[in-house]
Amino acid sequence: MTGCDDSFDIIVAGAGPVGLSFAASLAKSDLKVAMVEPQALERLANPPFDGREIALTYASIRVLRELGAWDAIPACHKSPVQGARVLNGSSPFALCFDPPRGSAEPLGFLVPNWQIRDSLFKIIRLHDHVQLLCGHSVVGVTNSHKGAVVKLSDGRRLTARLLVAADSRLSRTRDLLGIAADVNRLGSSILICRVRHERAHHQVAIEWFDHHQTIAMLPLMEGVSSLLLTLRASEANRLLALDDDLFLMELTDRCRGRLGKMTLASTRHTYPLVTTWAHKFWASNAALIGDAAVGMHPVTAHGFNIGLCSQKQLARRILTARRDRRDIADPDMLQRYENCLRLSAAPLYYATNLLVGLYSGEHAAARLARHVGLRLAQYFPFVRHGISAMLRR
Ligand SMILES: Cc1cc2nc3c(=O)[nH]c(=O)nc-3n(C[C@H](O)[C@H](O)[C@H](O)COP(=O)(O)OP(=O)(O)OC[C@H]3O[C@@H](n4cnc5c(N)ncnc54)[C@H](O)[C@@H]3O)c2cc1C
Structure with missing residues (x-):
């Protein structure tokens, strides 16, 4: 799987979950693929817990199943979400999302990010024509008559007919390709950890827009949830630095006892909140996928x-x-790819940003708008059913 060729059909920059799934999608073809990834091979082969629990839609589960990754994830790591509730401040009102009446199927499943990476990586390593170039990053890109010429951090130059950037929302490859992007640093961070708790979660997720914080409680195995706190970056860092006892005390206080007595069940992790929208999803001999295109x-x-x-x-x-x-x-093919992705991603991207603006505002008008918005959504069932259907697609 590792070698010293320098000519490929496709070079993928970034072996995150999207880069890995792209390589897995090509794995059964005769295309010669290289994956360039700064992390060491050992770390890719044994991805550590990173706090993220990924809520997967049925469409994503189908894709992972086709790739052979879904069945490789142990059942104990697939947590069904039987419903979701959206709360606003101290109001007792909850906007409810449930599976359609009569359906026994959950809204979706939560799976740890490291498990998704692990199962995809195991598929890649079965295929000799996917070469992993670990411990390196893409630091330069030019074009030749044959395709893209990619410079690695160790000075090597590789050529490929197509370079595919999957190197995160702050993609360096995207910059090297000269593709502009709207990069919005929101100044807040998400702090995540797993907690064991007294009260049952009934496999129902809670998104709670409280004053100066948003708390998501994601139901995992019985008596265990993933807690996500969205806070000002400085607040998140302060919490991260507290010792376990003080951290738990503050967490319990912030959750206002909603889950009962809690104990820590994992390490803590923070992620700065950054959204990205690339102005183009392709360039000459290159394309963007994953967060590099839409973060x-x-x-x-x-x-x-x-x-x-x-x-x-x-x-x-x-x-x-x-x-x-x-x-x-082919540029026409890449343009068709862009059109298709733009059409499917833009409504969700802009609707999400609108929601974030509405729910992170602390002024009275924003609070009132949230209150009215939640009630309208509850009383117009097509809104709730539309969102539930989108999750179950
Ligand atoms: C807290 C949190 C919760 C989330 N929850 C959900 C969820 O419930 N559902 C959902 O669908 N999504 C969720 N997401 C989003 C999801 O995690 C991302 O969309 C996903 O990880 C994007 O994958 P990616 O492979 O495109 O990028 P990344 O995961 O960012 O991976 C990029 C890879 O590129 C590598 N790289 C970086 N620079 C270079 C370079 N110069 N050259 C080569 N390689 C490079 C990195 O090392 C990394 O391995 C969540 C995100 C966060 C932060």
């Missing part, structure tokens, strides 16, 4: 779901071009 705010839990969809759309076009002996970096 969603996590509040609607759709970043990876969109990323998985983006890699599938691109991989499908590449495989068809290969089968028909056409160019795998």
